[in-house]
Amino acid sequence: xxxxxxxxxIEQLRKLPGVGQKTAERYAFALxxxxxxxxxxxxxxxxxxxMTLHPCPVCGxxxxxxxxxxxxxxxRDPSLIxxxxxxxxxxxxxxxxxxxxxxxxxxxxxxxxxxxxxEDINLETLLPRLTPExxxxxxxxxxxxDGETTALYLAKRLEKQNxxxxxxxxxxxxxxxxxxxxxxxxIKAMEGRKKMK
Amino acid sequence: xxxxxxxxxIEQLRKLPGVGQKTAERYAFALxxxxxxxxxxxxxxxxxxxMTLHPCPVCGxxxxxxxxxxxxxxxRDPSLIxxxxxxxxxxxxxxxxxxxxxxxxxxxxxxxxxxxxxEDINLETLLPRLTPExxxxxxxxxxxxDGETTALYLAKRLEKQNxxxxxxxxxxxxxxxxxxxxxxxxIKAMEGRKKMK
Numbered sequence: 001x002x003x004x005x006x007x008x009x010i011e012q013l014r015k016l017p018g019v020g021q022k023t024a025e026r027y028a029f030a031l032x033x034x035x036x037x038x039x040x041x042x043x044x045x046x047x048x049x050x051m052t053l054h055p056c057p058v059c060g061x062x063x064x065x066x067x068x069x070x071x072x073x074x075x076r077d078p079s080l081i082x083x084x085x086x087x088x089x090x091x092x093x094x095x096x097x098x099x100x101x102x103x104x105x106x107x108x109x110x111x112x113x114x115x116x117x118x119e120d121i122n123l124e125t126l127l128p129r130l131t132p133e134x135x136x137x138x139x140x141x142x143x144x145x146d147g148e149t150t151a152l153y154l155a156k157r158l159e160k161q162n163x164x165x166x167x168x169x170x171x172x173x174x175x176x177x178x179x180x181x182x183x184x185x186x187i188k189a190m191e192g193r194k195k196m197k
Numbered sequence: 198x199x200x201x202x203x204x205x206x207i208e209q210l211r212k213l214p215g216v217g218q219k220t221a222e223r224y225a226f227a228l229x230x231x232x233x234x235x236x237x238x239x240x241x242x243x244x245x246x247x248m249t250l251h252p253c254p255v256c257g258x259x260x261x262x263x264x265x266x267x268x269x270x271x272x273r274d275p276s277l278i279x280x281x282x283x284x285x286x287x288x289x290x291x292x293x294x295x296x297x298x299x300x301x302x303x304x305x306x307x308x309x310x311x312x313x314x315x316e317d318i319n320l321e322t323l324l325p326r327l328t329p330e331x332x333x334x335x336x337x338x339x340x341x342x343d344g345e346t347t348a349l350y351l352a353k354r355l356e357k358q359n360x361x362x363x364x365x366x367x368x369x370x371x372x373x374x375x376x377x378x379x380x381x382x383x384i385k386a387m388e389g390r391k392k393m394k
Contacts, residue, residue: 001291003261009246012239017227029285030214031243032250039247042209043240046228049206050236053229064200094198
């Protein structure tokens, strides 16, 4: 029905999350109307993101250089480490512009249902980071079943460490996701964080 | 907040029609999770569509070769030409699999409001196509103000031509768009098409 090249592009655009046939067609036609240099910018930006970004070897956040921008920032407070599930959660917490500590991105949560074990997530790299300098580990996994499981597992693992282990508090609705919460709720959650041990 | 490369990709994805910040982020993270060869396929398909597709010199439809697939198809009925606003309308009409004639894609409609004149759309190339072989021109512009204006203008221009000029009939709701109508409605509209002169 459409020329082969257009059908291919539509098929590829359909693979994006939540994109159906009509939306993919709409995107494809919009892209066909781009100027050649705009199309180059579009595809180049995607290729470059894929090529240059990698997990930060220290914290697991997305990094463009050796370590991520937050780990590289000398003005961050190294006595605080906030443990999050996902890179998007770092961005959400950064948006509230209140937290000045460091992060640790698990890149997932322990899930008995999905068969995700502690060794499947970025957890082992957290322990070597817990030098005496670190005063508190704030666990900010989502308040879902798997997120809570991970938080409890983590609290247990950090039991013998000489630092406070806390959990983001009231404010985040149960079953919700950290990166969809508004700034105010996140500030409340950060202020009311609770000790886990 | 995000690394530069990711921010660039999100910015580019936001330019797609109807895509906001959250959706662009979602697409960007999905793309980051692609395998390298999948990313290549994705960007290649878009670049290829942009590079290889051009308006068919005969009818204005999207063509990958010299002329579009429909103009090149010897089994199409050359006595019928259906005039549509947009490439997407060709696809919509082809989906009903009832019409076997040819097309002429205007690539827009006359609009006094937007200052689009008859010479701004692909109209002049239609007249040389109206050989004695052509028995009927079916005008399938959208039943909107501009679409109707264009249909009337076209009917006027084709007045002296020795062919029937018809208009897609009842079935397409007023104010609607040809490419969003279901197949049955399109069949009704095609059957009930009305002579304009």
